[in-house]
Amino acid sequence: MxxxxxxxxxxxxxxxxxxxxxxxxxxxxxxKTVVQSVxxxxxxxxxxQLANEEQGRFLLGExxxxxxxxxxxxxxKLFHSLFSKMAFPKVRENFKNLxxxxxxxxxxxxxxxxxxxxxxxxxxxxxxxxxxxxxLAKEKxxxxxxxxxxxxxSMLTGIRDDQVRPILKQGGWDHLLDLxxxxxxxxxxxxxxx
Numbered sequence: 466m467x468x469x470x471x472x473x474x475x476x477x478x479x480x481x482x483x484x485x486x487x488x489x490x491x492x493x494x495x496x497k498t499v500v501q502s503v504x505x506x507x508x509x510x511x512x513x514q515l516a517n518e519e520q521g522r523f524l525l526g527e528x529x530x531x532x533x534x535x536x537x538x539x540x541x542k543l544f545h546s547l548f549s550k551m552a553f554p555k556v557r558e559n560f561k562n563l564x565x566x567x568x569x570x571x572x573x574x575x576x577x578x579x580x581x582x583x584x585x586x587x588x589x590x591x592x593x594x595x596x597x598x599x600x601l602a603k604e605k606x607x608x609x610x611x612x613x614x615x616x617x618x619s620m621l622t623g624i625r626d627d628q629v630r631p632i633l634k635q636g637g638w639d640h641l642l643d644l645x646x647x648x649x650x651x652x653x654x655x656x657x658x659x
Contacts, residue, residue: 492571492578492608496599499610500582504560508549516609517541519602523611524625525633532638540638543645550652552620562588576603 495514502511521541522529529537564585571580578601586593598614612621632641 489570492573492601493568493580495601495608495610496568496580496582500566503553503556504563506557508553511553512545512549514610515545516602516604516611517545518604519609519611520544520621523621524629526625526630528633528638536638536642539642540645543642543649546649547645547652550649550656559586562586564592571601577601578603578608 499511499514502508502514518537521537521544524544525532525540532540564587566585567583569581571578580599580601582597582599584595584597586595595615599610600612600614601608602611603609612619614620629641632644636643
């Protein structure tokens, strides 16, 4: 009888272990999807992994709630477009010499999570190892990427402090969206010339 209970307990544990591992995969999957999608020029798939509202709230602070639904929607659309046209090509260039990516187990606290990764680039001139720290937020049932820090520098903090806040101070939502539209048109025109 003891042997049967032990076997039953082992079977229960064996079945439970994949279920216990699943939450880690649920958290790391959007990070891995962003990295691989950008690497292989599938920008739309990468953008679907981003936490739109969390990013908007971070970038615009208290001004996020002052915008209309239409303004917030347009900001998100323009931000994604500009980000994919400006940042993703630089990432792809670095990934040309990608040797490996390793991910640590996520640290989850409620509906927030952090995932650390190490990327090794075997550049012909110099081997480089980069430590990246991803911040994620849970939206409904899915985890979404909010930010990434490279060498301790948050991508969103730089964008917020160097670009978004000064523009908002100059002319609020209308000025911000106007400049974003102009930059989008400029980048689209450059793409057409290629």
